[in-house]
Amino acid sequence: MPAQNAMQLKEKILMLLNRRGPALPVHVARETGLSILFSAAFLSELAADKKVKISNIKVGSSPVYFLPEHAPQLERFSEHLKSKEKDAYLLLKEKKFLKDSVLHPAIRVALREIKDFAVPFQRDNEIYWRYFTTPEGDFSMDKIETPKQIVEIKKPEILDIKEEKPIEIPVKVIEIAKEVEYDEDKETEDEEESELKEEAPRVGAGGGEEVKHKQQKPQKEKQKKIKKPVKKLQKKGNDTFFNKVKEVLTSKNIEIIDIESFNNTELMLRVREGKKESLLIAFNKKRIGEADILKAYKKASDAGMQYTIMSFGETPKKLTTFIEAIKGMSGLERVE
Numbered sequence: 001m002p003a004q005n006a007m008q009l010k011e012k013i014l015m016l017l018n019r020r021g022p023a024l025p026v027h028v029a030r031e032t033g034l035s036i037l038f039s040a041a042f043l044s045e046l047a048a049d050k051k052v053k054i055s056n057i058k059v060g061s062s063p064v065y066f067l068p069e070h071a072p073q074l075e076r077f078s079e080h081l082k083s084k085e086k087d088a089y090l091l092l093k094e095k096k097f098l099k100d101s102v103l104h105p106a107i108r109v110a111l112r113e114i115k116d117f118a119v120p121f122q123r124d125n126e127i128y129w130r131y132f133t134t135p136e137g138d139f140s141m142d143k144i145e146t147p148k149q150i151v152e153i154k155k156p157e158i159l160d161i162k163e164e165k166p167i168e169i170p171v172k173v174i175e176i177a178k179e180v181e182y183d184e185d186k187e188t189e190d191e192e193e194s195e196l197k198e199e200a201p202r203v204g205a206g207g208g209e210e211v212k213h214k215q216q217k218p219q220k221e222k223q224k225k226i227k228k229p230v231k232k233l234q235k236k237g238n239d240t241f242f243n244k245v246k247e248v249l250t251s252k253n254i255e256i257i258d259i260e261s262f263n264n265t266e267l268m269l270r271v272r273e274g275k276k277e278s279l280l281i282a283f284n285k286k287r288i289g290e291a292d293i294l295k296a297y298k299k300a301s302d303a304g305m306q307y308t309i310m311s312f313g314e315t316p317k318k319l320t321t322f323i324e325a326i327k328g329m330s331g332l333e334r335v336e
Helices: 003-020 025-032 036-048 068-080 083-095 105-113 184-202 208-225 230-251 290-303 317-327
Strands: 053-059 062-066 097-099 118-123 126-131 171-176 255-262 266-273 276-283 307-312
Touching: 003 025, 003 036, 025 036, 025 062, 036 062, 053 068, 062 068, 068 083, 083 097, 083 105, 083 118, 083 126, 083 255, 105 118, 105 230, 105 255, 230 255, 230 266, 230 276, 230 307, 276 290, 290 307, 290 317
Parallel strands: 171 307, 276 307
Antiparallel strands: 053 062, 097 126, 118 126, 255 266, 266 276
């Protein structure tokens, strides 16, 4: 293509962006007659020449291209933000300024992802965020509020173990040696259920009354434990749980892309290590079992991704051996 024609096409694209505002390569292709590939190439050259800016937000797989003076018009593409990012966007747009340290962990992560709309700055060694169209000069400590947590906590998915799927468990277990706060009531219940399973075979051998007595005892203990201030423990546990997981991922140079679900006992993140994306399912307890692995496997299978499991404490040797055995198995066949 002659140099003159290329220059003319670039000028035509600039005029188009000036007229219609932020656009995608498909819009440029439609109005210039170029292919989408050539349109994207010309837009990239204009961005390299500092004449056009590229958004961080993507529509499908493509970023948005715009003239610097048209940055405020990016608001109309906010509908393409992911769930948690949309929550952070709406909160920041409403409040104009937010203090990072008082925010819910999920919102703090999301603000770091919406670079087009959230601008960080510091005051007295504290990180604050301002909405991108709000001047930093409008900042005032008196205007800073402690926002309510607007993150929607998804209900844990119900594991359907009846569903038949190919046997494939590409699982890796990360163990965190540090002591952290976890749900003590849940841990106690797991131990009591294990004890009951061990006692169950004695039924029918003259020990029926003994088993019945042992089954009733844990129920009384559970009723007593309900009286604990659960709400306070859950809030504190959430923050500690999330921050510990984030600390481990940071030490391993693993980037958090998105938060899929988050509650007091379980955290599911979409993460990136190098160029590889995967799911990370973290359980807020010291011991995990086969049911936890099956649950994580179903979530990852539904998302079509490989996954990693994280737990606090050491993985039981029996479970580790089971994982290694599955990894080495090429198939499971039945003899007719």
